[in-house]
Amino acid sequence: MGSASREALARSVQALAGLGSKADLATAEDLFAAGRVVADSAQLRSVLSDPSAPAEGKAALVQRVFGSLSAPAVELLTVVAGQRWSDQDDVLAAIEELGIRSIAASAPRNVDIPGELFAFGGAVTSDAELELALRSKLADPEAKAALAERLLAGKASKQTVAIARQLVLQPRGRSIRESLRDAARIVAAQYGQTIATVVTATPLPAEQAERLRASLAAKYGELKLNEVVDPAILGGLRVQVGDDVIDGSVASRLTELRLQLAG
Incomplete structure (x- = not known):
């Protein structure tokens, strides 16, 4: 803007x-x-x-x-x-x-809207056919919204369903992943929180995730973790909070090593 x-x-x-x-x-x-x-x-x-x-x-x-x-x-x-x-x-x-x-x-404060949005985003982006069905410009918007509602039925709050329905009906040029991430950021901002996206090769144990959240909160204030599993990073982790990126992934270190050897 x-x-x-x-x-x-x-x-x-x-x-x-x-x-x-x-x-x-x-x-x-x-x-x-x-x-x-x-x-x-x-x-x-x-x-x-x-x-x-x-x-x-x-x-x-x-x-x-x-x-x-x-x-x-x-x-x-x-x-x-x-x-x-x-x-x-x-x-x-x-x-x-x-x-x-x-x-x-x-929304009641026990409703984890960002967490539900992240979970929905993960489910969609892990299924190429599903992601295509929700983002297709040729599909009827109401049919796509109905699909999103069916996917979330019994798994998410009515608040999250309403947001997801809006994002599918009016994508405004965004991918479903982008729109869900934007919505989660807005919800977190309304709660006075920041989103920290953590990418790991395998899921973090709950205790480790909490230690990481507390460590980041000491620097950035109250925040919400968005945990993404991506085997392509091989190991380590990559953290993004706003414009700040902390890349400690194995894939990143290997890339740096290859550049050093090539230079």
């Missing part, structure tokens, strides 16, 4: 915080639906992202188009419409993020 969009998003998130318990799963569903309507209308996207358009006019447009939605959703959409955005895609991203944050803020 450009600087204008980052500021606009921060104000929109602040508006969400001001709603408190009024913003819930139903609010998120309304926001997701509104975002899909905006995505399908070039005119709506153009007007809502136009920095020269009067805020009052955009607010009136939101009321006219989305007035049947819940009051919290309409209020948040009005706030979004009143901001200055760098481009149209950022408006769509902001509406989706507000929906995801609404879900995270209203």
